[in-house]
Amino acid sequence: MNPYYKDFSEYMREMFPGMKVQKLSIDAGFTCPNRDGSIGRGGCIYCNNASFTPGYCSPNDAVETQIEKGKDFFRRKYPEMKYLAYFQSYTNTFGRSPDVLMDMYRKASESEDVVGVIIGTRPDCLPDDLLDGLAELNQKKPVIVEIGAETSSDDTLRLINRNHTWAQVEDSVGRLHSKGIRVGLHLIAGLPGENGDDVIETVRKACALPIDSIKMHQLQIVKGTPLLERWEKGEIDVEPFTLEDYLKLCARIVKTIPRHICIERFLASSPPEMVAAPKWGLKNYQFTNMLHNRLKI
Numbered sequence: 541m542n543p544y545y546k547d548f549s550e551y552m553r554e555m556f557p558g559m560k561v562q563k564l565s566i567d568a569g570f571t572c573p574n575r576d577g578s579i580g581r582g583g584c585i586y587c588n589n590a591s592f593t594p595g596y597c598s599p600n601d602a603v604e605t606q607i608e609k610g611k612d613f614f615r616r617k618y619p620e621m622k623y624l625a626y627f628q629s630y631t632n633t634f635g636r637s638p639d640v641l642m643d644m645y646r647k648a649s650e651s652e653d654v655v656g657v658i659i660g661t662r663p664d665c666l667p668d669d670l671l672d673g674l675a676e677l678n679q680k681k682p683v684i685v686e687i688g689a690e691t692s693s694d695d696t697l698r699l700i701n702r703n704h705t706w707a708q709v710e711d712s713v714g715r716l717h718s719k720g721i722r723v724g725l726h727l728i729a730g731l732p733g734e735n736g737d738d739v740i741e742t743v744r745k746a747c748a749l750p751i752d753s754i755k756m757h758q759l760q761i762v763k764g765t766p767l768l769e770r771w772e773k774g775e776i777d778v779e780p781f782t783l784e785d786y787l788k789l790c791a792r793i794v795k796t797i798p799r800h801i802c803i804e805r806f807l808a809s810s811p812p813e814m815v816a817a818p819k820w821g822l823k824n825y826q827f828t829n830m831l832h833n834r835l836k837i
């Protein structure tokens with residue numbers, strides 16, 4: 541057991557005792573309301589979806605096919621593995637009716653060896669009728685909704701062109717929780733204009749909400765994004781963390797998050813050829829080991 545915080549393995553063991561569980565990423569061909577003009581245009585300034593979509597999933601394949609391909613990918617090593625269908629790319633509750641969405645999630649959840657569903661989305665794309673459907677599915681197999689919150693500062697949210705507010709995060713978390721659906725928040729450390737204290741403030745506010753998990757990562761300046769363009773021109777106040785500073789900050793974050801909330805991870809590791817800064821060249825487990833060594837002291 542991780543002595544410092546509840547990690548994702550422990551969270552999974554609580555939900556699925558005795559099982560080994562792996563996420564299977566799915567790209568179901570969603571778009572994003574912050575790109576197509578429904579909510580905003582241009583997307584969040586740091587976003588290039590190609591940097592976080594695994595190679596084995598393609599929106600050209602049906603969801604069921606992607607699940608099978610994902611299982612083949614992992615099954616060779618661990619035949620007894622169970623899976624969470626993870627609707628990851630873009631905004632996975634947007635642009636289709638609740639009935640169509642629920643049909644898709646349900647079919648994914650019914651695939652052999654799939655024990656639950658994770659749905660990544662924005663706080664402003666969770667209408668009540670969809671939540672009713674998710675609550676019903678959650679009675680059969682666990683559903684986790686992962687909300688991109690990023691920061692509790694509305695000024696920063698504006699600056700990074702998120703086009704939602706922290707109040708919308710609070711509202712969506714409250715509505716999901718009231719229906720018994722587990723909620724994870726995605727947060728980014730080191731956004732433009734923010735320092736370590738700002739990140740801790742966001743983590744504190746997140747932990748005051750009825751959430752089940754937090755997924756953190758350092759801001760990466762990724763190629764093909766407005767952030768890189770503005771950073772190179774010196775138009776935006778952003779200083780990527782050094783590894784040492786980020787380790788220090790993560791140690792503070794661990795001490796801020798209560799044990800009942802899972803910390804899913806601390807590091808984003810997009811393909812190195814896509815990242816302009818910071819270039820640490822670390823895998824998630826390597827960073828975690830460094831952090832744990834630090835927490836021992």
Ligand code: SF4
Nearest residue numbers: 572574583584587630
């Ligand atoms: S981070 Fe999410 S909300 Fe922002 S542009 Fe990318 S897909 Fe859209």
